[in-house]
Amino acid sequence: MKKNLQWKVVLALAVVGLAIFLAYPYNDQKIKRGLDLKGGIHLVLQVMTDDSINIETDQEIARVEDLLKKNNITFEKVTKAGLGRIAIAGTLADQEGKTRDLFDEYTRDWDYTFTGDRANLVLKPLVVQFLRDQSVSQAKETIENRVNGLGVAEPLIQRQGNDKIIVELPGVDDPDRVKELIKVTAVLEWKLVKAGPAADEETLLAPYNGQVPEDAEVLKGDPKRGQGGFYLVDRVAVVTGKDLRTIRRTTDEWNNPAVAFSLNSDGGARFEQVTGANVGKQIAIILDNKVQSAPLVEQRIARSTGGIIRGRFTAQEADDLVVVLKAGALPAGIKYLEERTIGPALGADSIRQGLVAGLVAVLAVMTFMIVFYKLSGINAVVALVLNIVILFGALAYFRAALTLPGIAGIILAIGMAVDANVLIFERMKEELALGKGVISAVSQGFSRAFSAIFDSNLTTIISAVFLFQFGTGPIRGYAVTLTISLAANLFTAVFVSHLLFDLTVKKSAKKLSI
Amino acid sequence: MQLFKTPNIRFLKYKYIALGVTALIVLAGVLNITVFKGLKLGVDFGEGTLLRIMLRTPTTEGQIRDLLQTVGLGKSTVQKSGTSGREFQIRAMESNPTKPGEQDQLEAHEALADKIIDALRGDDGAAERARGLVDLNGLDEKSLTALLEEGFPGSGPEAAQKILSYRNQTGIIDDYQVLDGLGIKPEIQTFLKDKTYLGKLTVLSRETVGPQVGADLRRKAVQATIWSLLGMLVYIALRFKLEYGVAAIFTLAQDVLITMSLYSFTNREINLPIIAGILTIVGFSINDTIVIFDRVRENQKLLRGKPLEEVMNISLNQTLSRTIITSGTVFLTVGALFLFGGEVINDFAFLMLLGTIEGVYSTIYLSCPVVLFWQRWFGTKKGGRR
Numbered sequence: 043m044k045k046n047l048q049w050k051v052v053l054a055l056a057v058v059g060l061a062i063f064l065a066y067p068y069n070d071q072k073i074k075r076g077l078d079l080k081g082g083i084h085l086v087l088q089v090m091t092d093d094s095i096n097i098e099t100d101q102e103i104a105r106v107e108d109l110l111k112k113n114n115i116t117f118e119k120v121t122k123a124g125l126g127r128i129a130i131a132g133t134l135a136d137q138e139g140k141t142r143d144l145f146d147e148y149t150r151d152w153d154y155t156f157t158g159d160r161a162n163l164v165l166k167p168l169v170v171q172f173l174r175d176q177s178v179s180q181a182k183e184t185i186e187n188r189v190n191g192l193g194v195a196e197p198l199i200q201r202q203g204n205d206k207i208i209v210e211l212p213g214v215d216d217p218d219r220v221k222e223l224i225k226v227t228a229v230l231e232w233k234l235v236k237a238g239p240a241a242d243e244e245t246l247l248a249p250y251n252g253q254v255p256e257d258a259e260v261l262k263g264d265p266k267r268g269q270g271g272f273y274l275v276d277r278v279a280v281v282t283g284k285d286l287r288t289i290r291r292t293t294d295e296w297n298n299p300a301v302a303f304s305l306n307s308d309g310g311a312r313f314e315q316v317t318g319a320n321v322g323k324q325i326a327i328i329l330d331n332k333v334q335s336a337p338l339v340e341q342r343i344a345r346s347t348g349g350i351i352r353g354r355f356t357a358q359e360a361d362d363l364v365v366v367l368k369a370g371a372l373p374a375g376i377k378y379l380e381e382r383t384i385g386p387a388l389g390a391d392s393i394r395q396g397l398v399a400g401l402v403a404v405l406a407v408m409t410f411m412i413v414f415y416k417l418s419g420i421n422a423v424v425a426l427v428l429n430i431v432i433l434f435g436a437l438a439y440f441r442a443a444l445t446l447p448g449i450a451g452i453i454l455a456i457g458m459a460v461d462a463n464v465l466i467f468e469r470m471k472e473e474l475a476l477g478k479g480v481i482s483a484v485s486q487g488f489s490r491a492f493s494a495i496f497d498s499n500l501t502t503i504i505s506a507v508f509l510f511q512f513g514t515g516p517i518r519g520y521a522v523t524l525t526i527s528l529a530a531n532l533f534t535a536v537f538v539s540h541l542l543f544d545l546t547v548k549k550s551a552k553k554l555s556i
Numbered sequence: 557m558q559l560f561k562t563p564n565i566r567f568l569k570y571k572y573i574a575l576g577v578t579a580l581i582v583l584a585g586v587l588n589i590t591v592f593k594g595l596k597l598g599v600d601f602g603e604g605t606l607l608r609i610m611l612r613t614p615t616t617e618g619q620i621r622d623l624l625q626t627v628g629l630g631k632s633t634v635q636k637s638g639t640s641g642r643e644f645q646i647r648a649m650e651s652n653p654t655k656p657g658e659q660d661q662l663e664a665h666e667a668l669a670d671k672i673i674d675a676l677r678g679d680d681g682a683a684e685r686a687r688g689l690v691d692l693n694g695l696d697e698k699s700l701t702a703l704l705e706e707g708f709p710g711s712g713p714e715a716a717q718k719i720l721s722y723r724n725q726t727g728i729i730d731d732y733q734v735l736d737g738l739g740i741k742p743e744i745q746t747f748l749k750d751k752t753y754l755g756k757l758t759v760l761s762r763e764t765v766g767p768q769v770g771a772d773l774r775r776k777a778v779q780a781t782i783w784s785l786l787g788m789l790v791y792i793a794l795r796f797k798l799e800y801g802v803a804a805i806f807t808l809a810q811d812v813l814i815t816m817s818l819y820s821f822t823n824r825e826i827n828l829p830i831i832a833g834i835l836t837i838v839g840f841s842i843n844d845t846i847v848i849f850d851r852v853r854e855n856q857k858l859l860r861g862k863p864l865e866e867v868m869n870i871s872l873n874q875t876l877s878r879t880i881i882t883s884g885t886v887f888l889t890v891g892a893l894f895l896f897g898g899e900v901i902n903d904f905a906f907l908m909l910l911g912t913i914e915g916v917y918s919t920i921y922l923s924c925p926v927v928l929f930w931q932r933w934f935g936t937k938k939g940g941r942r
Contacts, residue, residue, distance in 0.1 A: 081724075086769055216696040217762075378662050382763040387727035388608060395898030403892035407885050414881070447832035450904060453889055454836045458843055461882040465847065468878040494850035497795055498843040504791050505784035505842075509835065512780035514773055520832040524839070 050541050057533065058428055061435025072438045074196070075212075076445030076519060079393050081386035082212035083220060084515075086379045089205050093374035094177035095126045095170060102152065103128055106163070109148055115141055126165030128152075174205065180373040182207050185224055187369030192223065206379070217383040219362070227330045227375055228366040230283035234316070235324035235336050239263060239271030246272045264332035267353035273333050275326050280316045285309025289367050291360045292350060299360035300352040301367070310345030318342035327351050329363075396449055403453070404430075407460055415467050417555035421542045422463035425534040429459050432530040433523065440526075445519035451506075455527030458499065462535035465491040467556055480551045488540050495536060499528045567872045567920055568865050568928070574921035582810060585817025593820045598647075598827035599763055601777070603661070603770035605648045605669040608760040609676065610727040612693075614641030620676065627675045629668065638898075643727075643760070647825075648672055662766035669762060676757055684753040691755035692719075692748065693728050707747045715744050728758045777831050781812070784835075788842060792849075799934075800849050803926035804842060807918045811841045814914055815907055824903055833904040837911030840886060844879065844919040851875050864931060868924050879916060886912050 065072055077084050099122055106128065107120050118132030138156055145154045145163075152163040165173075182201055189197045189211065198210040214220055236258050240246035243260060247253065254260060257277050263269025285305050292302040305313055317325070317339045326336040334353045343349065355363070408426065411419035433452065437444060470487030478486065503525050510521035547554065589595055599606040617634045624632050624646075631649035648668040681691055695703070697720055704712030718738045723729055732754070735745050765773070785808055793801030815834050819826055851871040852864075859867055890912065894905035 088768075216698075379766045380764065380769040381662070381666070382761070383759075384761045384763075385727070385759065386724040387610070387758070388760040390725050391727070392898060395896060399893045399895070399897035402896055403889040406888045406892055410885060410888060447829045450829070450832045450836050453893070454839045457840060457882075457886045457889060460885045461843060461847075461878075464878050464881045464885070468875075468881070472874070490854070493854075494847045497792075497850060498846040501788050501791050501842055501846060502839050504787040505835075505839070508784035508787045509780045512776060512783050514776050514828070516828045517777065517780060517831055517835075520835065 047541070047544055050537070051545075054538050054541055058431060061432045064435040064438045065431070068434070073434060074441065074443040075389070075393075076443040076448065076516075077210060077212060077382070077384050077389075078446050078516070079389045079396075079444065080212050081215075081384045081389040082210065083214050083217050084380070084382040084384075085209040085221070085224070086202070086381075087207050087209065087224070087376045088379050089178045089181045089207065089372075090375040090377060091174035091177050091205050092125060094173045095165065097373075098165065098173055099126055099128060102149070102163070102165075106130065106149065109144060110141075113140070113144055115144075123162065126170055128163040130161040130163070132159055177373040178205055178207065181376060184370050184372050185209060188223055188365055191365035191369055192220065207376075213386070215386070217381075219358070221378070221381065223362050223366060225376055225378070226366055227372045228283065228369070229330055229371045230286070230367060231279040231328045232281045232313070233275040233277075233279050233326050233328055234320060235326050236274040236276065238273035238275075238324075239269065239333075239336070240273075241271055243272055246274055250274075261326070261328060261331055261333050264329070264334055264353070267332075267334045267355075269333050269335065269353070273326055273336065275328070275333075279328075280325065281305060281309040281313050283367055283371055285312075286367060288348075289364055291357075291364050294350060294352045298352065299355045299357045300350045301355070301360055301363050302348065302350045303367075304348030305345065307345065313343060314345045327353075392446060396446070400449065400453075404456065407456070411460065411463065415463075415556055417546075418467055418470075418543075421539050421546075422460070422467070422535075424542060425463065425539045426456065426459055428538055429456070429527060429530045429534045432534065433527045436526045436530070437523070440522070442522045443519065444523070445516055447516040447520040448523040451520040451522070451524035452527055454502075455524055455531060458502070458528065459531045459535050462491075462495045462499075462531060463539065465494055466535075466539070470554065470556060474554065474556075480547060480554045481549060483554065484543050484547060488536065488543075492536060496532065499532055503528050563873045563876050565873060565876070566869055568869055568924060571921065571925045571928070575925055578810065578918075578922060581817075582813055585813050585820070588817055588820045593823070595816065595820055596823065596825045597770075597774075598825035598830075599765045599770075600828040601770055601774045601826060603665070603765050603767045605665040605762070605764045607646045607648070607669055607672060607762050608637070609644055609646065609673075610758050610760055611642045611644070611676075612728055612730045612754060612756045616641070617644070620644060620646070623675055623678075624672060627671055629672060629675070632672065646672055662764060665764045665766070669764065673757070673759060677755070680756045681753055689751060689753045692752040693723070693755040693758050695752070703751065704744065704747075707751075708744055711741065711744070715740050723758075727760055729754055773828065777828070781831075781835070785809075792846070796849055796853060799927050799930035802930065803923045804845050804849075806926050807841060807845055807923045808838050810918050810922055811838050811911070811915060814918075815911055818907065818910055822906075829904060830907070833907045833911075837908060837915060840912060841915030841918055844882075844915055845923045847878070848872060848875055848919055848923065865928055868928070872920060872924070883912055883916050 103120050103122060110117050110120075110130075115137050116132070117130055120128060120130050123129040141161065142154070142156075145152070149163065151166055151169045153166055154164075155162050178201060182199060185207065186197075186199050189199065189209070192214075194211045194214055196212055198208070200208050202208050209224065211220060236255070237249065238246055244252065246260065254274070258274050259277050261273050261275055263271050263273065285308065287304045287306040287309075289301060289303045292300055294300040304310075321339050321341060323339055324336045325339055327334045334351060351363075404426070408423045411422045411426075413419070415422065430452075433455075436442075442448075466487050469491045470483050473483035473486045473490075474480075506521040506525045506528070510518050510525070513521060596602075617636055620634045621630065621632070624630055624634070629648060633645075633647040633649065635645040637643045637645055648665065648671075681689075685691075690699070690703070692700075697716075700720065701713050701716040704716045706712070708715070718740060719729070719735070722734065722738055729735075732745060732749055735748070740748075785805055788808070789801040789805045791801075792804050812834060815837055816826075819830070824830075848868075848871060851874060852868055855867050855871050855874075856864075859870070862870075887909065890905050890908040894902060894909060897905050
């Protein structure tokens, strides 16, 4: 054997060996199946990033009021003038200099302007962008935690664009629960009840002349928890979900599912003080602005005791509440833009049929090649098999999922792989017809056909790369399998196939089996 | 084996007729897409809800449509899939669509899907549920395992796995008798018959796309297609000459247009996987075009004196057996997909079958003439350097 042939054999065996090593043993962990084949849930959700700007604005209003009061600057009131905008009414002209100094020092995230008696604060664009971005990444993290709490194998959670998050959960069979679990904001608050529950708002507010007091707000009970009425509660929470130290599922004294919690030292101290001062009053436990229950404070609750949340939970609801509370609240509301639930039966069907069709197709092509090109056809078949082996090795290596459009990509690639062999073989026949010797016809066949094979494969790879760059889900799956198989094609149909001819065709051969 | 000796067909003699025919087809297609039937956008690009359901007993599209009519969803498209008469695809459409606010469009679509499922279920299982039974065709893994574990602490979970895997394979349990075949113990069967009932329908898949994502997917699909076409143009222009790149793009544009028209004519919906199908056709067509261009490039060096049209004819003849063999094998592959590939692949395969023929035709009668006319009009030097 010639020296350079030896090296080629080593290279070919190495590449194929590596591919087999990567893909063997073939199983679900090695070659992931996409949702369309495996079943599962695909969600695209949008984070309402405005929420985070609103929260920042509300907090800033409180800070500004505080700042002005502390520095004895008289003002009428501080109000929200829009998203990331605050208006301060009644800033006297002679206080402007002092106020400017204060703003320069304390409200660096805000631009300010003075017009007559008013001052306007506008959240700086860079800060707005930062807050939006942060709320999306926090939301993503929170959703990740929640999904992990569910125990789904191999979830995929990724950001898309400015404010979207894609969640893919393979093999989940109760979509409604998952959707709910991801969507709840899960802001948990304990607030003192001023009045309620009442059947409607009027009855509730009657003692207050129909006006909601400035330091209070009206909240509805959660019908799911058997709380029908309206409550008037303090605006400021005693403790919130952020003060939780531990949280777990438990049962109450009637053996119904409930959630037990304990508070950290800071929150515990506040809880102890407030409950001590308000014995005999109700304290509302509020989840996402809905009152879950409003137990009576019977005595001062010591900081180390903690408590339980009850409210006609089913065992699963209690479990889910623990999961979301552990994962923390979402920084902003979310909205679903796209929901796809694929049942396992549909995927199983597609796979079975796809597999049969694929096998029939490949076998038909292989039979044709051997019948038509005889021994040379066997070369082509070997190249085709190796191509598929390399493809699966690469899929395993890149951890790319196999999808239905991906299979379409493989079909195109197989078609082009066969075409490469056909091009070469037809060229050899032409050369033989011109009266060339076997060895020269073989090498001319390969070298003359090469430019066409190279150009057509590369053109398609270029288009696939653009498809991958700009495309979404299924189109990407198509681009990936196509690119890999075409690259493999240049190796198997040209390099390996040529090598096989070199190894099998004798120098003295008078006839080529083609 | 040899297909034929040395064919000598004067392909380009018919270029004017062919161009005329092509122009007519494209025009008809464009008119059909823009004026007459239009493209039917599936849920991926056009928003809405697509349900795939399986029933315990066979029924017809008409019966389902009648049922939906009663709840005001008579405009929904109902399509049978498979041959069992038990699987259907339903795209929800309201007879009198109300325009909900942007905010709750997705919820509105979802509500339609719920309405359809409720309508199809009717009062099936209501009596059973009232007695506290649960739907064995609807139970999720956790609940079924819990149920059986309670009744049969030892063997329960294993039986639950068997039942689930059967259900995952077939979609629906149509009779308790299948449990026998699964090797489920008689006492477990009796227990199940006692505690569960067999619901008449399961939802195989449910896909809802809101307006924002629909528009987004549409834009991205168009963008991806345009950029990949441009990428090919640049590469071919560099490797061959500008006019070859332009010709290739003309060809591809025609391929895309004609396949889209086929979809329009046959009332098929355009969905994301179909884009992959269109791109595959484009892929084969460009492959074909490049093989011929490559031969022309080579022959221009060998046959210096001859006019381009002559060179093209010779090249087309030289590569003819390859063209036929390759298209034949592709046809073989796609034919297999068409016959055995099942519902989801079937549409795609149909497209490919016609697309393969169209791809070969467009190479001969669009790519080559475009190069020819370009050189005539812009007077590029005969022969060519490369």
